[in-house]
Amino acid sequence: MSATESAAHQQDNDSGMAAKDPAKRRRTLLIVASVFIAAGAAWVLLWIFVFSTREKTDNAYVGGNQVAISAQVSGTVVAILADDTQRVEAGQILVKLDSTDADVRLHQVSSALAQAVRQVRQQTESASSADAQVANARVDLKKAQADLKRRLPLIAEQAEAPENVQHLRDAVDQAQAALNSAEAQAAAAHASIEGTEITNNPAVEQARANFRAAWVASQRNAILAPVTGYVAQRSVQLGHSVQPGQQLMTVLPLHDLWVDANFKENQLRHIRVGQPTTIVSDLYGSGVTYHGKVIGLGAGTGSVFSLLPAQNATGNWIKVVQRVPVRIALDDKELDKHPLRVGLSTEVTVDITDDSGPVMAPVNNGKPVAQTDVYEQMASKADAEAEKIIQANLGQRSAN
Template identity: 55%
Template sequence: MTPDNEIPGEGTDGGLAPQPYKYRYKYLHKYGDESPRGERDEHAGDEDDDGRDEEKDKGAGKQDGDKNDKDQNKDKEKKDGKDGKDEDGKEKKEDDPKAKRKKVVVLSIIAAVFVLAGIGWLLYYIFVLSQRETTDDAYVKGDMVTISSRVAGTVVEVGVEETERVHQGQVLIKLDPVDAQVSLMNAEGQLAQAVRQAQAQMQQANQADAAIPQRRAQYEQARDDYNRRHPLLERRAVSAEEVDNGKRQMQQAKAALDAAEREAAAAHAQVDGTTVETYPAVIQARSQFRNAWVNSGRNAIVSPIEGYAARRQVQVGQRIQPGQDLLTVVPLADLWVDANFKETQLEHIRIGQPVKLTTDMYSDVEYHGKVVGLNAGTGSAFSLLPAENATGNWIKVVQRLPVRIAIDAEDLRKHPLRIGLSTDVNVDTHDRDGRVLSETPRSKPLASTNVYEQEMGEADQRAEQIIRENTVDATPKPVAAKRGG
């Protein structure tokens, strides 16, 4: 190998042996001429012979020579560049098939990945996304029982605070009982008086019945006296005045008999078909007593259901009126979800379809439920100020319809919810054979309580006791005959 600082061609025959490309390139870059050194020496001798002539022309053509040399060097560099490119091109051409194969494989893999991803997404949409409806516009709802007073009074005791558990029949609030007790005592006295008046009316009817035979006997006696005296008048055995007196006595006795019968009928009209318990005045007094008794019991305000206390608005010493909101009891064991689906999502939703729910409160808990019904109208239709779509100021807005979803009771027991919490709803619409509207009415009450029946039962028991205490034996007792004269 020739060293870098050695001139190409030296040490060879004639100095004209071809040299490798890299040495040639270095030579040209160094000397600026592509002719070998031997040729340069021959041309150098000729140039010495003509040196004088050239020296004469150097002054005039020096600048042109420099320009020509520069142009010549540029041409050589371009030529050398082409040669270099040709050599590199050959090497690149040798590497092109492998690079192309590698490029094709990479592009094929990328295209296959995208195709498989598209097919997977299509299958996921067909078998999953198209078979369900989801919304995050859903909230937990439940009954909110407002506790209010049925009588006016002053609060003397508050027995429960917000967030506390409340049992059915538990006393929540107590009112001042003085006024109610006074009214109850007054009603008790009126009931007792009515019972005694009823018995008096019955005895008066019996007394009227007893007066009829007496009046009848007097009438018969007067009639008989008249009948005996009237024939004697023709024989002058009695005076005409005596006969007239007998006739008037008979007429008076008849009138007294008729009056006694009418009085008896009037007395019987008030008591016939009744007993002391069913006497109208007693019934009325008993009703007033029951009302006073219940009002006395209503001074203790009780909870009608099981639940939790919320939104307490009553304080001790406050004067309240009937119907005033005092407290709210929420039964957290019976909650549901109202999912507000867009009208474009309702096509495949049916009653009975399974539902999965998640909440922000328990992010890792999944609730189960089912669709129990679709509301009869959209939210805007039942708003306080419904939209007037018939006016000219109309803009189409996608409406939402509340869909009620029942939550599994066991899930609620394990993970209690609260009213108003937001949920994410996922309805499985694979089974689309169900009904959209309910067809059968409810056979049992939605909610009921019996805490107030106890008040009526106690009032009736007390009323019966008052009636028995004021009922007397009205049977006449026989009078013992006196001995002796």
């Protein structure tokens, strides 16, 4: 092939490729545009059906009650019965204090209670004796009046000496005075016992109250766990001299926990009380999902309640998006299967599809947030011990 023919053939090939390039370019652009349109449509559908129906944050942490264990009476630590990480039951003894002084005081008030019961018994018997004296004085008065009445007719007949009649009148006056004295003594005897029984006499009640206080104080030398939970932050040591109110350790009940999710202020527009939530903890990862619900929104932003609140009225001001804590209740059954700890990080997703609920939590219905009956049991036992002492000193006739 000559050079001229080769050049002509190359020119024909270039013309054919040039004719094909616009069609190929159009197909390529069409494919790329279709991909972008499909991606945009998928994003719009994803936003409408997924992202617009939920609010999500990873600024969320597990919260719980931290029950501080402190001494209620002063004393020296002689035994520590629980340590960090150990589980304790409500009513279990955690720390024991030296009870020598409390035992001495308890014996004193126990004797005082018994003595008070016996004194009131004696006052009751004295009142009964005074009543008997009043009855005798009335009999003597009636007898003297009867003697005088029989002798008065004899004076008119001059059958009785005037001196004897005068003696009879004096006897009536003396009997009347004796009756008045006996009635006054009876009233005085009844003043301390009238309107009460031995068991509810003011003196006995006062002694009972002193015994109850001393008995409770003696029992408080054994420091109890008010709730079931796990021990943390134990600071007490053997031999420590503790004072009332001094914190010794902390008990964390891990059964009743919640999550505080700190949403940005522009995420709160559709969050309502009662909305369902899903929680994933960093501890277990996405393999474990907790289910809860919104129970309340904070009354202020976190910066307001910080140790050093922001001073936005200063000259150099930079707007910072604020966060508000949203409290989320967890399912206790799920917590039992997969326990959490206070302070763990979580990721919270709130389903905001239904935003017709209240923005703020309703008024508390009076149900306690937390309560314990450990100390009520202590008081009832004190009353039972006091009743035993009273019954033991009532005597056979009073008990019957």
